[in-house]
Amino acid sequence: MMEPEKELRITLIGAGTIGLSFAAFHLSHLPASSHLTIYDTRPNAEQYIRDNLQNFYPKNSSPPSITDLQIATTLPDAVSNAHIIQESGPENLQIKQDLWAEVEKHAKKDALLWSSTSGIPASQQAQRMQNKTRLLVVHPYNPPHIMPLLELVPSPSTSEEVIQRTQDFWRARNRVPIHIHQETTGFVANRLAFALLREAIHLVDAGVVSVAELDGIVESSMGPRWAVAGPFKSYHAGGGPAGLEGFFKNIGETVQGCWSDAGNVNVGDGWEGKVFRQAREAYGTVDVAERDRITRRLLDVLEEEKGRKTLANPSASQ
Numbered sequence: 001m002m003e004p005e006k007e008l009r010i011t012l013i014g015a016g017t018i019g020l021s022f023a024a025f026h027l028s029h030l031p032a033s034s035h036l037t038i039y040d041t042r043p044n045a046e047q048y049i050r051d052n053l054q055n056f057y058p059k060n061s062s063p064p065s066i067t068d069l070q071i072a073t074t075l076p077d078a079v080s081n082a083h084i085i086q087e088s089g090p091e092n093l094q095i096k097q098d099l100w101a102e103v104e105k106h107a108k109k110d111a112l113l114w115s116s117t118s119g120i121p122a123s124q125q126a127q128r129m130q131n132k133t134r135l136l137v138v139h140p141y142n143p144p145h146i147m148p149l150l151e152l153v154p155s156p157s158t159s160e161e162v163i164q165r166t167q168d169f170w171r172a173r174n175r176v177p178i179h180i181h182q183e184t185t186g187f188v189a190n191r192l193a194f195a196l197l198r199e200a201i202h203l204v205d206a207g208v209v210s211v212a213e214l215d216g217i218v219e220s221s222m223g224p225r226w227a228v229a230g231p232f233k234s235y236h237a238g239g240g241p242a243g244l245e246g247f248f249k250n251i252g253e254t255v256q257g258c259w260s261d262a263g264n265v266n267v268g269d270g271w272e273g274k275v276f277r278q279a280r281e282a283y284g285t286v287d288v289a290e291r292d293r294i295t296r297r298l299l300d301v302l303e304e305e306k307g308r309k310t311l312a313n314p315s316a317s318q
Ligand SMILES: NC(=O)C1=CN([C@@H]2O[C@H](COP(=O)(O)OP(=O)(O)OC[C@H]3O[C@@H](n4cnc5c(N)ncnc54)[C@H](O)[C@@H]3O)[C@@H](O)[C@H]2O)C=CC1
Pocket: 013, 014, 015, 016, 017, 018, 019, 039, 040, 041, 042, 087, 088, 089, 090, 091, 092, 095, 099, 116, 117, 118, 119, 139, 140, 141, 142
């Protein structure tokens, strides 16, 4: 069971891109900013946090007060009173192992311990913990104050109770926590995104399309399609009465042809110069505030139309 909302206290370790985004999200849901503690080893952490948090709220909005936000100066002080502790420190195994070994000494015995990591499994991060059942990867899709997905990736030791409490927490906040059942490299979202990115790089490197043309194709087809119905639902619908089986009966040869002809570029193969130059020429510096404003609007319409609770609980009746 999670603590009653009015008593809930959360600690975030690491106040960079992801940590501050999570801070903005929690500040919009906690009863007061005094319920959130942030700990970061950077010099002038407090000034940095207070100066940069406002960037995570829409322009012309009224961000929640952060007067009473707690900025801890030691790790024990940061974690001793928290019910939930999420680290968003550097993507470095040694740092995360050191962190968890220290956190475990000072945190409440039933505090939830989450890592934001993009790809370091909980089974590796927990190696120096006494109680490995406590650690769970809660991998966000950047930026977590806007993107609803949280990939919950337990190690083989993580307890079912920790997973369930974590799912309950995020569902109650209308987010989409998806339980990933095995510790695969890159979990799932990144694997899918990077598989498409690999083919995209291959097509640009081969001169089939430019960077801007490729993005235009994704943004005007599968982007909106998969925001409304994911790949399996879309192709099941596309197969007519026979569903996905019908789709493969009709199109299976074409699908296999694409799979057999797929590019297999690797980092360092030499495509970088052309692709990076085209990205610079096409986009320069991306206006992330405008990107986030449009993403928020899109997600609001999807939530209105689809009801995110269904997404958050795939087994729920459609
Ligand atoms: N940037 C992204 O798009 C995403 C990142 N992630 C993951 O989130 C984690 C954080 O990534 P970013 O926010 O991008 O990194 P970042 O470099 O922006 O922030 C890391 C923060 O941790 C602080 N830090 C360093 N050592 C520390 C320590 N021992 N204790 C407390 N704070 C410490 C740094 O001062 C910095 O503020 C990584 O594990 C990353 O893989 C996950 C999803 C997306």
